[in-house]
Amino acid sequence: MNYRNNPAAIDTLVRPTEVHRDIFISEEIFELEMEHLFANTWVYVGHGSQIPNSGDFYTTTVGDQPVVMVRHTDKTIKVLHNRCPHKGVKVAGDACGNTGKFFRCPYHAWTFKTDGKLLSIPLKKGYDPETFNDCEASHGMAAVENVRDYRDFVFCRLSPEGQSFDEFFGESLSTLDNMIERSPEGKLEVAGGVLRYMHDCNWKMLVDNQTDTCHPMVAHESSAGTAVRVWEEAPEGTPKPMAVEQFAPFISSYEFFEGMGIRVWENGHGHTGVHNSIHAAYSEVPGYLEAMNQAYGHERAAEILANTRHNTTYFPNIMVKGPIQTLRIFKPLGANKTLVESWTFRLVGAPDKLLERTLMYNRLINAPTSVVGHDDHEVYERSQHGLHSRGREWVNVARLYDPDEANRKNEVVNGTSEWQMRNQYQAWARYMTATMKEST
Ligand code: FES
Ligand SMILES: [Fe+2]
The missing domain is CATH 3.90.380.10 (Naphthalene 1,2-dioxygenase Alpha Subunit; Chain A, domain 1)
Known part of the structure; x- marks a missing residue:
């Protein structure tokens, strides 16, 4: 069965008292889970005590997406997609550490503030400001917009639209x-x-x-x-x-x-x-x-x-x-x-x-x-x-x-x-x- 772009087919997999085996064994279903389920839900990222000081970071995954959770200079917690906007390198390579005031990509040394914004590029004169500002890369590392630090338990929702954190968890908190x-x-x-x-x-x-x-x-x-x-x-x-x-x-x-x-x-x-x-x-x-x-x-x-x-x-x-x-x-x-x-x-x-x-x-x-x-x-x-x-x-x-x-x-x-x-x-x-x- 083809499940991509086929919500009606997905719905047939869950009956009131039975679930179809495909939800456990199909690679296509797994890919769709990564694209949809793990983007539409509030997924646990990590705990605030893992990154007590500004510049502390912790790398993990949300579904199949590499992310880095970092304590920003203003002490709030940011979750960034761990991907250099230049050529795609995972910027934070270690499991955890302190990056100081900025991340530095190990490939060509572009640097990013701990909220993901592009800070500097070596030999920047090689880029025409006008053309470069039209590029996605000028926005730096992508920050996950929907992040909630609930009493130190940090969750995020990758999808820009969807249920609020409180609506999603309700009394379960x-x-x-x-x-x-x-x-x-x-x-x-x-x-x-x-x-x-x-x-x-x-x-x-x-x-x-x-x-x-x-x-x-x-x-x-x-x-x-x-x-x-x-x-x-x-x-x-x-x-x-x-x-x-x-x-x-x-x-x-x-x-x-x-x-x-x-x-x-x-x-x-x-x-x-x-x-x-x-x-x-x-x-x-x-x-x-x-x-x-x-x-x-x-x-x-x-x-x-x-x-x-x-x-x-x-x-x-x-x-x-x-x-x-x-x-x-x-x-x-x-x-x-x-x-x-x-x-x-x-x-x-x-x-x-x-x-x-x-x-x-x-x-x-x-x-x-x-x-x-x-x-x-x-x-x-x-x-x-x-x-x-x-x-x-x-x-x-x-x-x-x-x-x-x-x-x-x-x-x-x-x-x-x-x-x-x-x-x-x-x-x-x-x-x-x-x-x-x-x-x-
Ligand atoms: S790939 Fe990150 S600076 Fe070039
Ligand atoms: Fe058990």
């Missing part, structure tokens, strides 16, 4: 708020580096998995289950290791996950762990509650800490865990190639033990060295292969479907519902086709 408020100073800092690992599967399989509560007790039985069994053989009185505290909830019962609840927001966002979660029963860290009580008062502190949301999916491609302060990005590299980045945050003003817990969780669960992560990795790759089978065409997301759900907003339902997955795929079709022109 409450998960970021809660993660921030878990710091007695209301401030987070990226800490502990980033763990990256490559998956031979489509990026949407990872997004889908974030609210898949019917898999942990099955896929993770061999890893988390073994950890718990080993722990059960420990001599009586042995203090429970932090790792066991983090592993054990993965093999909770179906009833536990049903009772957790899932909240579904508009535009593809949603979260598991409304009433309870796998992060709800961690042991207390000495000094933390006192610091929170002092900062917020008893009532408010209790309210913040009682909010133990499990996974919040921010459509299209990040997942945030407020209670353990991690953020994962599912970076699309190809129809069957995804780079996962796992970022961790320090709660400024909280005891160091909390960061230790965050880092341990990240290594145990979300890293290339993770035990649990390989269970998921294996099933993603097997799905990517399996979907090439011509025996069946559709992927099923019918669990606890309610035909009326399209008319309901911001609701909490049974924790094993696949409503959030349906929500994502419907948002997928909408943002894919929003800027697609019908072929004539």
